[in-house]
Amino acid sequence: MTTHRVLIYLLRRDLRLPDNPVFHEIHQLSQQAQKTFTHVLPVYVFAAQQVEVSGFVTEPSSKSPFPEARSEVGKFWRCGPHRAKFLAESIWDLKSQLEGVGSGLCIRVGILGQVVEDILDQFRQADEASVSALWMTEEEGVEEKREERDVRKAAEKFGIGFRLWLDEKYFIDDRDLPFDKPSDLPDVFTTYRKSVEPLREAPRKTLPSPPSLPPLPTLVPLQTPPFSIPDTFEKLESALMKPLMANPPLSKPPCFPASGVASAHPFHGGNTEGEKRVEFLVKSGLMTRYKDTRNGLLGTDFSTKLSAWLALGCITARQIHSQLFEFEEGRDDRYRAAEGYGKGENPGTAAVRFELLWRDYMRLSTRKFGYRLFRLEGFRNEHSFAWKTPGSKGSGPEVAEMLDRFLRGTTGTTFIDASQRELFHTGYTSNRARQNVASFLAKHLGVSWKLGAEWYECMLTDYDVSSNWGNWQYVAGVGNDPRGEARVFNPIKQGCDYDPRVSKERRAELGLNGLDMVERPLKRIDFKVGGKGRGSGSGREMTDAAERNPMGMEVAAFGQDERRSRISSKLVSPALIIIHHMLVDGDCCWILRGWNGNINWTVGDIDQLLDGWKERKQASKDREMEQPE
Structure with missing residues (x-):
């Protein structure tokens, strides 16, 4: 007899608990007397076409059924070691946060549509649980749209309700844009910017982090072989890094910097670290000085360095705006000693909003132009360039x-x-x-x-x-x-x-230092x-x-x-x-x-x-x- 009604939330680049409309809605619905679900299964899938997953194969006699996750032209790894590490940290941080509110995270490997089909099939064969709905957040990009279509088809195949949520990690909410159709997006950023100004008044308010979530179902579908899902962060990181280290991006890499040299990006992934970084930037006055320092080249603090967290949805643009607003209005005592506290918007905080809007614009351009994002002739359909590619006709x-x-x-x-x-x-x-x-x-x-x-x-x-x-x-x-x-x-x-x-x-x-005497520069x-x-x-x-x-x-x-x-x-x-x-x-x-x-x-x-x-x-x-x- 079925006792569990399970809501599946499929995560991709929305790896956060705070300011997440899906988790916020799940918490709200779970507080109602009449519930459409009793349990929630958050799922993250390492997409085999984007991230190399052969390191999750643990049996020496087995190998991954998927081709290596390499780029189309250069055959580079599509996710190199730095992002793989940051991604692992972000996923594990989300897993820890979810466990802290009574939930958890199911990690899987494969092609999204296939993984979802397998999960739904395992639930269908079980007596103690059934799936009531499947939710995911929409994203822009050719592959991302293909994933959404495949997941929708899988849900329809099993008669499961499917909902695609708006992606709210950006600065201006899609529902507040001054145009309805993607084709109406201006082809010049300045025109777009002027249509949504003043930027300080544009974002919506952030959503609170849910204090609790429904538990995981008793039945959590298993990962299909030959893959095995690690049970510790160290093993997860190792599974991602193993194939990348065995076949590094360059066979003859540049020499490693001198010992003791500090990276300009020593940060760790996850919402926890992302929010700490935002607080530090405001409290230290770096946001106020941002316009003067943003073109720097050295150190950790000439720019915000928030882009990695934004890319994975560990933090949102409106969370950043919210902290800036509280600082500008003098409403948060954490920032009382910071330069510019309570004095309104300044050139630095305005410049941060400008850069967040540029990210919005790039994403909306992808929505407008679709596959042309990856075409050699680009958005402009420009054919006049004679680009050279190794191995192509006419390239020596x-x-x-x-x-x-x-x-x-x-x-x-x-x-x-x-x-x-x-x-x-x-x-x-x-x-x-x-x-x-x-x-x-x-x-x-x-x-x-x-x-x-x-x-x-x-x-x-x-x-x-x-x-x-x-x-x-x-x-x-x-x-x-x-x-x-x-x-x-x-x-x-x-x-x-x-x-x-x-x-x-x-x-x-x-x-x-050894390059001062390069005899034949390119x-x-x-x-x-x-x-x-x-x-x-x-x-x-x-x-x-x-x-x-x-x-x-x-x-x-x-x-x-x-x-x-x-x-x-x-x-x-x-x-x-x-x-x-x-x-x-x-x-x-x-x-x-x-x-x-x-x-x-x-x-x-x-x-x-x-x-x-x-x-x-x-x-x-x-x-x-x-x-x-």
């Missing part, structure tokens, strides 16, 4: 070498190499660096931007399908950037602007002191010097007092001077020289280049579109 062996050096951080362009190495070792690199890396691959090297997007999917801890693919399209010139291909980042200028010290400590941390990029950058309004700031310079190049270093003695007194030959790295450590400047052209520059010309740098830096006003960290 040099393309594979370019990609390999790009991935390993040995391009010879320090800003790019530093970012790539930091990404590989920590799972994080700054927003400013990400924009430069994307521009370098797509616009300087001419390599398919999809390879970069896939590599970021593999390596980033904070990977989010809409933000990652949408922003790669944006920088590559095929997305919803109104300037398209005209926006080109000069990594030499950007490195000088945003990492002007390029300190010895930073170079040592990232193993870049690209030689001109930086003209008097020019206007394409990233700042008009003109062209960079030229492809490699097209004109097939010869090798030597690297010369000289200090301010040595310039005249280290260079020919009248003319410099080879004459073309390209500023490559500018290290303001003891006024040392690194110069690349080597083209035997017909341009002769005097020492005075060189002095003008070098001495005019600080004036140029102060005078330039970079108006590049800011993107989320």
